[in-house]
Amino acid sequence: xxxxxxxxxxxxxxxxxxxxxxxxxxxxxxxxxxxxxxxxxxxxxxxxxxxxxxxxxxxxxxxxxxxxxxxxxxxxxxxxxxxxxxxxxxxxxxxxxxxxxxxxxxxxxxxxxxxxxxxxxxxxxxxxxxxxxxxxxxxxxxxxxxxxxxxxxxxxxxxxxxxxxxxxxxxxxxxxxxxxxxxxxxxxxxxxxxxxxxxxxxxxxxxxxxxxxxxxxxxxxxxxxxxxxxxxxxxxxxxxxxxxxxxxxxxxxxxxxxxxxxxxxxxxxxxxxxxxxxxxx
Amino acid sequence: xxxxxxxxxxxxxxxxxxxxxxxxxxxxxxxxxxxxxxxxxxxxxxxxxxxxxxxxxxxxxxxxxxxxxxxxxxxxxxxxxxxxxxxxxxxxxxxxxxxxxxxxxxxxxxxxxxxxxxxxxxxxxxxxxxxxxxxxxxxxxxxxxxxxxxxxxxxxxxxxxxxxxxxxxxxxxxxxxxxxxxxxxxxxxxxxxxxxxxxxxxxxxxx
Amino acid sequence: xxxxxxxxxxxxxxxxxxxxxxxxxxxxxxxxxxxxxxxxxxxxxxxxxxxxxxxxxxxxxxxxxxxxxxxxxxxxxxxxxxxxxxxxxxxxxxxxxxxxxxxxxxxxxxxxxxxxxxxxxxx
Numbered sequence: 263x264x265x266x267x268x269x270x271x272x273x274x275x276x277x278x279x280x281x282x283x284x285x286x287x288x289x290x291x292x293x294x295x296x297x298x299x300x301x302x303x304x305x306x307x308x309x310x311x312x313x314x315x316x317x318x319x320x321x322x323x324x325x326x327x328x329x330x331x332x333x334x335x336x337x338x339x340x341x342x343x344x345x346x347x348x349x350x351x352x353x354x355x356x357x358x359x360x361x362x363x364x365x366x367x368x369x370x371x372x373x374x375x376x377x378x379x380x381x382x383x384x385x386x387x388x389x390x391x392x393x394x395x396x397x398x399x400x401x402x403x404x405x406x407x408x409x410x411x412x413x414x415x416x417x418x419x420x421x422x423x424x425x426x427x428x429x430x431x432x433x434x435x436x437x438x439x440x441x442x443x444x445x446x447x448x449x450x451x452x453x454x455x456x457x458x459x460x461x462x463x464x465x466x467x468x469x470x471x472x473x474x475x476x477x478x479x480x481x482x483x484x485x486x487x488x489x490x491x492x493x494x495x496x497x498x499x500x501x502x503x504x505x506x507x508x509x510x511x512x513x514x515x516x517x518x519x520x521x522x523x524x525x526x527x528x529x530x531x532x533x534x535x536x537x538x539x540x541x542x543x
Numbered sequence: 544x545x546x547x548x549x550x551x552x553x554x555x556x557x558x559x560x561x562x563x564x565x566x567x568x569x570x571x572x573x574x575x576x577x578x579x580x581x582x583x584x585x586x587x588x589x590x591x592x593x594x595x596x597x598x599x600x601x602x603x604x605x606x607x608x609x610x611x612x613x614x615x616x617x618x619x620x621x622x623x624x625x626x627x628x629x630x631x632x633x634x635x636x637x638x639x640x641x642x643x644x645x646x647x648x649x650x651x652x653x654x655x656x657x658x659x660x661x662x663x664x665x666x667x668x669x670x671x672x673x674x675x676x677x678x679x680x681x682x683x684x685x686x687x688x689x690x691x692x693x694x695x696x697x698x699x700x701x702x703x704x705x706x707x708x709x710x711x712x713x714x715x716x717x718x719x720x721x722x723x724x725x726x727x728x729x730x731x732x733x734x735x736x737x738x739x740x741x742x743x744x745x746x747x748x749x750x
Numbered sequence: 751x752x753x754x755x756x757x758x759x760x761x762x763x764x765x766x767x768x769x770x771x772x773x774x775x776x777x778x779x780x781x782x783x784x785x786x787x788x789x790x791x792x793x794x795x796x797x798x799x800x801x802x803x804x805x806x807x808x809x810x811x812x813x814x815x816x817x818x819x820x821x822x823x824x825x826x827x828x829x830x831x832x833x834x835x836x837x838x839x840x841x842x843x844x845x846x847x848x849x850x851x852x853x854x855x856x857x858x859x860x861x862x863x864x865x866x867x868x869x870x871x872x873x
Contacts, residue, residue: 272749279761280713283782314716321714324653324683370547388546404549456546467586490681491651494616501609502582519786523807524609527785527816529792643806673832677759677806702832705854709762735854738769739762 267302273313277301280321285333285486286517300335304328326489333486337515341379343423344386344430346482349511352532353387353478354395357509361477362397364507364540370402373478374503376464378407381418382427383480384457385449389435406473408462415459421449464499465492473503483513485521497522504538511535563587570597578607585610589617599629608640619648627655631663634674646674650681657684664690669700676706688714695722705735711743720747751777752868753794757787757813758802758830763853767800770857771864784808788816798868799827800860801847803838811845818846826867830855 269277274294282288289297301313308328310316320328344350361371375384384407391398409415428436428447440447462469464481465488479500485493500510501524510525511533512518518525518536525536564572564587572584585601588594598614598621605611618626633645649656656678663675676694679687691714694707704726711719723740730736754776756767768778779796781787783805791799799817803810810829818824828849829842839850849863865872 270749272746276713276746283761286782286786322683322685322687326683370549372549391546398545402545402547404547406549453546456548458549491616491619494612494619494647498582498586498613498616502579517786517789519781519783519789519807521807522612523785523812524612527788527792529789529820529822534789534793639804639809639811643809647806670832673804677804702853706760709760712762733854734856735763735766738766742762742765 267305267313269298269301269313273317274298276317277313280317281336284329284520285515286520287336287486287515297336300332304332304335330487330489337483337486339483339487341382342427342430343382345382346514347430348532349480349482350386350390350394352511352530352535354390356530356532357478357535358395358397361507361509362401368401369475370404371478372404372406372476373480374473374476375405375407375480376462377409377481377484378415378418378459379409380414380423380427381407381421381449381457381459382423383407383482384418384459385421385453387480388453388456389439393435404458405456406458406460406476408460408464408473410461410463412461415461418457419454419459421454422446423449464496467495467499470499470503473499475505476503477505477508479504479508479510481510481512483516485512486516493521497524501525501538506538507540508538509535510538563590566591566593566597569594573597573601578610581605581607581610582613585613585617589620592621592623595621595623595625595629599625602629602633602641611640611644615644615648619651622652622655624655627652627659631659634663634671635668642674646678649678653683656682657686660686660690664694664698669703672698672700672703673706676703676710680710688716688719691715692719692722695719695726701730701733701736704730705739708736708739708743712739712746715743715747717747720744723747751775752797753777753779754798754800754864755779755781755787755790755796756800757781757784757805757810758800759783759805760802763802767855767860770860771800774861774864776864784810784813784816787813788820791817792820792822795823796825798825798864800864801827801829802853803829803831803833803842810847811841814842814845814847828860828863828867 278289305313305316308316308319310319373387375387378384384405387405391403422443424446439450439453485496488496526539528535528537569584569588572580575581588598598617602614605614618630630645630649633641636642664672666672691707691711695704698704708726711723723743727737727740754771756764756778758764759782764780771778779790781790785808801810801813814827826848828851829847830851830853831838832853834852842850848867851859851863862872
């Protein structure tokens with residue numbers, strides 16, 4: 263029976279600083295067990311002799327693959343309806359009013375969800391708009407949701423979700439927009455028809471060249487899994503995709519500060535968001 | 544007014560979206576007064592292996608910080624010797640934006656950048672040496688530690704050594720101990736140096 | 751307890767400043783560059799800022815200008831720089847900083863600066 267790897271305090275500090283520098287995610291001492299266990303798993307999986315040699319791999323591997331694998335392990339990547347609901351509050355209370363205030367045309371407001379994953383996010387956006395934004399009576403809104411994985415796109419179009427996935431949906435919305443299918447829930451046809459699901463690879467500029475004139479981008483908990491150059495490419499893609507003054511929201515543990523300075527930081531009561539400058543400097 | 548279904552023309556993987564522009568066409572587009580057009584020209588150029596010289600020349604003239612960032616990303620994708628040389632050149636400029644952009648780009652190209660590190664670490668200008676160490680901070684290369692040891696042993700400048708020491712805390716191993724102890728002796732009256740050197744030694748001894 | 755935001759891309763400089771400031775009874779938070787610093791300052795304004803100049807994504811001057819332009823409660827800021835030139839000091843004040851120190855900073859120097867700017871007794 264092999265001994266479980268023990269991570270010392272000094273090693274934990276070293277790892278914590280490195281991870282914070284790279285991702286902006288900070289682990290306090292209460293996360294010790296969480297971090298230690300995952301480090302031990304990766305040390306074993308990479309057949310490293312000890313923390314030190316694992317850290318060298320992490321730090322110096324030129325592909326950066328282990329770093330991404332580890333990031334995957336260290337972050338919670340479950341999707342569900344109304345995940346990080348303060349973003350949806352922000353959308354209706356701050357972002358859309360700001361967009362509408364400066365809108366000089368009657369072209370639909372366009373929102374891009376990337377990735378679509380299995381659809382929870384774009385459908386959450388749709389429900390939020392219909393239920394909580396008075397402006398939906400005055401403006402048309404288009405929701406486009408994209409993903410690299412065609413399988414998951416199909417799943418999203420079908421729109422059947424588990425109990426776990428709908429756990430944060432308020433009961434009255436569950437009744438209104440979903441029908442029970444066995445143990446699962448299917449979102450209603452109107453909403454399935456309201457979202458356009460498309461295939462696109464964010465790291466490939468050629469794929470996204472037609473994505474333009476968006477007012478809002480949701481890109482939550484995706485960039486954290488990208489390598490440095492793909493992240494920059496993604497930031498530039500979103501920049502191109504947005505209208506001047508358009509907004510982009512990242513996941514709560516993500517920040518443009520690790521990626522690019524081309525966006526302005528805006529603070530709304532509900533969230534920090536990033537905005538494409540209205541005048542391109 | 545309501546939710547409306549949109550239609551994005553999806554890119555067909557087998558067909559090109561439009562015929563690719565030629566190098567002369569893209570060069571002309573780089574001179575456009577519209578930032579968006581310059582940016583799209585650069586994105587296309589990043590796929591042309593012969594475009595490095597063109598991008599490099601344009602870098603210094605580009606007025607928009609955002610378009611410049613696109614050039615840096617393009618140069619990082621191209622990553623040839625000309626790209627590296629022109630990025631390294633940017634370390635000398637007064638323009639902080641240009642400097643930082645170049646550093647970010649160089650960090651993305653470990654193998655190519657590694658070749659010019661020794662020369663940069665020997666530069667006359669202490670600022671260039673400090674900036675080079677900041678490249679090492681994210682550089683994935685096995686020689687990083689030995690380069691840092693050499694800085695600690697030979698560089699006369701306090702802040703250059705300070706930067707090297709900072710990085711040592713992360714990458715330092717048994718083989719760096721002597722150099723770290725040496726720097727402690729050299730800068731006995733500098734509390735930051737003592738603090739950081741002690742931290743580096745503590746990490747090496749405990750790990 | 752007064753809250754200080756230390757902004758520097760070097761982890762050990764942040765740790766060094768933290769050790770000095772915590773020993774003197776201040777509460778310290780950190781940011782690795784001007785942009786992260788700005789995000790933190792916008793969310794919960796601090797009592798005083800200690801800001802490095804050369805940082806990726808957004809440098810100290812970039813941070814200062816945006817902080818001063820933001821609609822948040824303002825606070826004093828100390829710029830900490832490797833540059834000893836008068837020109838750079840002038841830039842710092844133009845950007846909205848209140849003091850300019852050369853790094854590496856001695857503990858007493860940093861604390862004196864902080865106390866003066868916070869209107870606390872210096873001894």
